[in-house]
Amino acid sequence: MSKQRLLIxxxxxxxxxxxxxxxxxxxxSCTDDGSVCVTNMKNASFRPNKKSTKKDRRKRGKGAAGTLxxxxxxxxxxxxxxxxxxxxxxxxxxxxxxxxxxxxIRDGMIVLAEGLLAVPRGKTLTMTVRHP
Amino acid sequence: MAPPSAxxxxxxxxxxxxxxxxxxxxxxxxxxxxxxxxxNRTPVQQRSQVQIAAxxxxxxxxxxxxxxxxxxxxxLYLDAADAYFAAADASRDTSALDVGRERVKVALDILYFLxxxxxxxSWRPVSSSELGGLTSRANEYLQRAAELQTAIESESDLVxxxxxxxxxxxARPGRVLIISGAALTGLGAAGLxxxxxxxxxxxxxxxxxxxxxxxxxxxxxxxARGKTANTLAWGGLxxxxxxxxxxxxxxxxxxxxKKSAGGDAMARVQVSPTLGxxxxxxxx
Numbered sequence: 427m428s429k430q431r432l433l434i435x436x437x438x439x440x441x442x443x444x445x446x447x448x449x450x451x452x453x454x455s456c457t458d459d460g461s462v463c464v465t466n467m468k469n470a471s472f473r474p475n476k477k478s479t480k481k482d483r484r485k486r487g488k489g490a491a492g493t494l495x496x497x498x499x500x501x502x503x504x505x506x507x508x509x510x511x512x513x514x515x516x517x518x519x520x521x522x523x524x525x526x527x528x529x530x531i532r533d534g535m536i537v538l539a540e541g542l543l544a545v546p547r548g549k550t551l552t553m554t555v556r557h558p
Numbered sequence: 559m560a561p562p563s564a565x566x567x568x569x570x571x572x573x574x575x576x577x578x579x580x581x582x583x584x585x586x587x588x589x590x591x592x593x594x595x596x597x598n599r600t601p602v603q604q605r606s607q608v609q610i611a612a613x614x615x616x617x618x619x620x621x622x623x624x625x626x627x628x629x630x631x632x633x634l635y636l637d638a639a640d641a642y643f644a645a646a647d648a649s650r651d652t653s654a655l656d657v658g659r660e661r662v663k664v665a666l667d668i669l670y671f672l673x674x675x676x677x678x679x680s681w682r683p684v685s686s687s688e689l690g691g692l693t694s695r696a697n698e699y700l701q702r703a704a705e706l707q708t709a710i711e712s713e714s715d716l717v718x719x720x721x722x723x724x725x726x727x728x729a730r731p732g733r734v735l736i737i738s739g740a741a742l743t744g745l746g747a748a749g750l751x752x753x754x755x756x757x758x759x760x761x762x763x764x765x766x767x768x769x770x771x772x773x774x775x776x777x778x779x780x781x782a783r784g785k786t787a788n789t790l791a792w793g794g795l796x797x798x799x800x801x802x803x804x805x806x807x808x809x810x811x812x813x814x815x816k817k818s819a820g821g822d823a824m825a826r827v828q829v830s831p832t833l834g835x836x837x838x839x840x841x842x
Contacts (some may be wrong), residue, residue, distance in 0.1 A: 477676075487586075502660075504667035507680025508589065511630030511671070514664050530676050534666045540676065 454554065462539045463554045469526075470551055474541040478526050482542075487523035489547030494522040496531065501557025503533040515555075524548070531555050587681075590629075595683035599625070599634050606641060615644035616654065623661065631683045632672075632692060633663035639699055643706060650710050659703045666696050735812030742805030749798020757791030763787055 454463035457474050464472040478486070484508055486508075496505050496517040505512040505520070508528050515531070524547040531539040539555045600720035602625040619641035626634035642658030669692055671677050672684065684692060763784035767777065 502663065504664055504671075506671050509676060510681040511668055513627070514667070528676060530671065530674070532667055532671060533627070534663065535670050537674075 434497060454552075461556045461558075462541070464543070465550075465552045467546060467549060467551075469544060469546040470549065471544045472529070472553065473484040473544075474539065474543055474544040478528050478542055480540075482526040486525040486527065486533070489524040491521045492524050493550040494520045494543075494549070495552040496520070496555065497552070498531070498533075498538065498555045498557050501533060501538075501539050503531050503555070503557065506530040506532070529553075533557065581762040588619055591682055592688070595629065595631055595633075598629060599631055599637075599723040602634065605635060606637065610641060610644060613648075614825070615641050615648060619645055619654070619658070621837035623657075626661070629683065630668060630681075631750030632668040632696075633684060635661045635668070636692065636695055636699065639665070639703075641698070643703060647706060649671075650713060652707055652710055654708055655703055655710070659700065662696050662699045663705070666693065669693050669696065676784055692738075730816070731818075732812035732815030735808050735815060737812075739805045739810070739812055742801050742808060744805070746798045746802025747801070749794045751794070753791050753794025753798055756787045756792070756794055758787075759798070760784055760787035760791055 447524060453466040455466040455471065456463040457472065462472055462474065464470060471477075491499070494507070494512075494517065496513075496515050498515040502515065505517050506516045506529070507520070507522060522543075522545050524545050527543045528536060528546060529539065529543045531543060536558075539553075543553070545551055602622060606622050609615070609618035619638050621632050622638035624643055625631070626638050639658040639661040642654045642661065646652060646655035646658065668683075669689055672682070672686075672689060728790070763780050765781045766782065
């Protein structure tokens with residue numbers, strides 16, 4: 427009984443300490459070459475040079491749409507989502523279906539980034555691309 | 559009456575269904591074909607032509623730009639760029655040129671993407687046969703933008719360049735001497751006036767001092783005033799006299815110089831033959 431009485435306060439104290447002590451940092455998750463970085467959150471990812479499958483497209487948009495922001499460092503480019511023009515960087519508050527989306531970012535003939543972007547339901551993702 | 563567990567299950571299912579219905583689900587965007595894109599762009603193009611004809615290329619450019627951004631139509635982006643260039647040409651301002659150039663680059667992004675297998679078959683704002691011509695048009699626009707920028711910048715360089723040195727004004731002999739002399743004469747005259755004032759004040763002070771009814775401290779005041787007046791008189795008369803004299807001398811020299819220069823120009827001696835011999839005429 428005494429152990430149970432101590433357990434809850436200990437848990438609460440630990441939670442309070444962890445919240446107070448460690449700053450909340452949304453680390454970006456970047457590709458191996460560092461050319462593309464995406465907000466690090468659960469169920470969010472960018473897989474370069476991957477394309478969506480039929481299953482991915484069937485599941486796409488089932489939940490609440492997410493929001494996508496795209497910026498390009500040291501250059502310019504346009505963003506294409508699921509085979510269509512989405513806008514020119516810096517792209518802000520673009521409504522993107524949840525699930526796996528085909529993304530391409532290009533500057534004229536040069537493809538800056540291409541791959542599969544997984545968007546959690548109702549979440550906002552920021553994608554940063556480095557222009558070569 | 560249904561058992562609680564079944565009721566709870568029903569409520570849960572109903573809640574889930576309601577939640578699913580309430581949650582926004584991304585619907586597939588409508589397909590775009592070259593025909594539908596043409597139908598959407600024609601009214602915008604017609605309105606912009608009217609605006610350009612009326613001399614408002616910038617408004618036309620902005621309307622085309624907004625329509626292009628909403629549809630991703632590369633033709634509208636090129637039309638917008640064309641209108642921005644026209645506005646830059648009219649205003650001779652490179653800022654509209656920069657915007658136009660960026661619109662051309664966006665058009666090129668889209669045109670190259672439409673060649674890419676990643677582009678969707680349900681999104682075709684232009685046909686494949688048009689891609690080559692539109693790409694060439696875009697590249698021509700970039701060339702045109704570069705030429706227009708060079709032309710505008712060279713004009714602004716000419717405007718800001720220092721003006722050519724004017725031919726030196728013809729010398730006016732004696733002008734400096736005359737002006738200096740006039741200034742000195744003026745100062746001398748002021749000094750002389752000051753000296754005259756000093757004499758008058760000094761004279762008055764002397765009369766007061768001679769008055770037997772003035773004595774004690776009053777005499778000291780009169781004495782002080784008299785001394786000040788004397789100083790003014792001496793300084794004004796001597797200083798004023800010297801300055802005035804110098805000023806007059808400079809003016810005279812300046813006038814002589816001016817006269818001699820003018821006299822040389824004016825002096826003419828004419829020798830002309832006559833039936834009886836030679837006729838000599840002159841001005842000095």
